[in-house]
Amino acid sequence: KAGVTQTPRYLIKTRGQQVTLSCSPISGHRSVSWYQQTPGQGLQFLFEYFSETQRNKGNFPGRFSGRQFSNSRSEMNVSTLELGDSALYLCASSLDLTPTGELFFGEGSRLTVL
Amino acid sequence: AQSVTQLDSQVPVFEEAPVELRCNYSSSVSVYLFWYVQYPNQGLQLLLKYLSGSTLVESINGFEAEFNKSQTSFHLRKPSVHISDTAEYFCAVTYSIGSNFGNEKLTFGTGTRLTIIP
Numbered sequence: 001k002a003g004v005t006q007t008p009r010y011l012i013k014t015r016g017q018q019v020t021l022s023c024s025p026i027s028g029h030r031s032v033s034w035y036q037q038t039p040g041q042g043l044q045f046l047f048e049y050f051s052e053t054q055r056n057k058g059n060f061p062g063r064f065s066g067r068q069f070s071n072s073r074s075e076m077n078v079s080t081l082e083l084g085d086s087a088l089y090l091c092a093s094s095l096d097l098t099p100t101g102e103l104f105f106g107e108g109s110r111l112t113v114l
Numbered sequence: 115a116q117s118v119t120q121l122d123s124q125v126p127v128f129e130e131a132p133v134e135l136r137c138n139y140s141s142s143v144s145v146y147l148f149w150y151v152q153y154p155n156q157g158l159q160l161l162l163k164y165l166s167g168s169t170l171v172e173s174i175n176g177f178e179a180e181f182n183k184s185q186t187s188f189h190l191r192k193p194s195v196h197i198s199d200t201a202e203y204f205c206a207v208t209y210s211i212g213s214n215f216g217n218e219k220l221t222f223g224t225g226t227r228l229t230i231i232p
Contacts, residue, residue: 004157033219040123042204042224043158056219090157099146099208100165103220105157 002027004106006091012112018079021109025072025093031055032074033103034066037088046089049074050097078111086113116141116207120223127195128231135190135226137179137205147188148206148220149179158204164188175199195230202227 005024013019025032033056034046045058049068066076072093078085088110092103117140127133139145146165150158162173169181179190188205205223 035222040224042120043222045219045221048219058219092158099220100163102160102163103150103158105150105159107155107157 004091004093004104006089006106006109008109009107010110010112012114013081014114015081015083017081018077019081019111020075020077021089021091021111023074023076023091023093023106025074025091026104029093029095029104030072031094031097031101032068032072033092033094034074034076035090035092036060037090037108038086043090046076048097055097081113083113086111116145116209116221118205118207118221118223120205120226122226123224124227124229126229126231129197130194132193133191133195133199133228135203135205135228137188137190137223139186139188139205139207141186141207141209143209145207145209147179147181148208149173149177149188149190150204150206150222152202152204152225154201161190161203195228197230197232199228200230 033048035043048056068074088108094101148163149161164181172178
């Protein structure tokens with residue numbers, strides 16, 4: 001069974017640009033969560049989608065947005081990039097929204113903003 | 115809202131020595147607790163979790179964690195570490211089902227980098 005796939009793995013952007021990251025969850029998983037990982041901050045929750053609906057949202061500005069498609073694949077978008085947006089963006093999928101379920105993480109998309 | 119504190123950002127340990135990675139959480143309601151591990155250049159993987167029942171939970175690779183409600187802690191231990199245990203370890207918490215906070219997100223600590231010294 002294929003794991004969580006994130007693309008692209010690495011990307012470099014400049015301030016003011018926008019970026020779209022993609023996540024394909026494990027087949028059959030309906031919940032997708034996104035996290036931002038930076039040194040010293042750990043993992044900061046961005047948002048969670050389930051059945052194409054955003055179910056939870058973290059404390060990030062409106063420049064950060066996401067969506068989920070009918071096949072459970074998800075994308076997140078960051079507009080007007082800032083230097084502080086440089087981070088590893090992790091996507092995780094799970095069977096459903098139950099808090100007891102294990103999150104399966106992808107290897108992440110490492111974004112560098114110059 | 116719940117929060118997780120991992121006081122040690124880095125822990126160096128000699129190979130075959132014991133290790134304890136500390137985790138304290140803050141929540142006034144019943145919680146579920148998790149430890150995830152991130153090996154270099156990889157995503158996170160679930161190491162072990164406490165949902166209910168026995169307060170001592172174990173992983174398949176020799177780690178164990180004990181849920182201590184009175185001290186709001188969930189420390190991770192291993193009696194003898196190996197080079198392959200080099201990784202970053204994250205403690206995480208979420209509200210339990212029935213706590214009227216259903217669907218609450220998983221909150222992670224800032225991580226502890228475990229370095230094994232040969």
